[in-house]
Amino acid sequence: MLIAKGDIGTIKRKQILNGYKASRFNIFSEGKEGQLILFNTYTKKLVQFPSHANGSVRDVLKNPDAAEQESDLFGFLFEREFFVSNSSDEFRRADMVHQETIPQEGTLSLIILPNEDCNFRCTYCYESFSKNFMKESVQNGINNYIRKNIKKYARLHVEWFGGEPLTAVPIVERLSKEMVRICHENKVQYAATMTTNGL
Structure with a gap:
């Protein structure tokens, strides 16, 4: 050309x-x-x-x-x-376009890892686990994202994953309490599941 x-x-x-x-x-x-x-x-x-x-x-x-x-x-x-x-906010413009493509009804699905570590060391597992718990700033960011977008959906579904999520129960409880409150305020159904070894 x-x-x-x-x-x-x-x-x-x-x-x-x-x-x-x-x-x-x-x-x-x-x-x-x-x-x-x-x-x-x-x-x-x-x-x-x-x-x-x-x-x-x-x-x-x-x-x-x-x-x-x-x-x-x-x-x-x-x-x-x-x-x-120079005055153009490209991120905001792109986000507005993205938001317009999201259906007003449906399910907002999130997979959340409150902890990257696991309390098992199975011989067949290929993961190299770090012992990092989710920072409070990240937790707040998740709730802010839900609060900003929840009105577009009829349901919120959270899948707790890891690592082993039960090694981070306080984080799961803190996030869950706020997510339930947000859903209640916006008349949105809430459901959660967890992948865990049970220990």
Whole structure:
């Protein structure tokens, strides 16, 4: 694909330097013949460049000074949304799109590992267990996620897993108490199961 000259219209040099940034959803790949492939996972836009343009493309995307010197290339990439406004919150925008795809009814299913350790050492087990209990910040993050998303669902199902979840009963109890409360407040059914060796 040839690099066409981009028409950046009324975009001024100062705007190029200060007003835009490369999208965090840009990813690079290499073609079979060494060509550079640029893909944006949010817009699904894909552009292929000859191998000799590799350095210029990467420089323009990461270096405002290079964008100023390569204004045609900047315009080409800008028109195809590989640049976004500095004020653009791409994570929030992507999250909003994701939330719209989630059905308003159904089950929110979570697999939670309160502890990575196990109190058995079965000879056939291939796991190398670490003795890490779930941090309180992670526990709070789980509850915050449920609180934020639960209104979209009719049910919450939690599968307790490990390691051995019964070695972390206080964590299971703390999380369960809050999840039950959240479900009750939002009139959502709650169910939980556990994979355990029973000891």
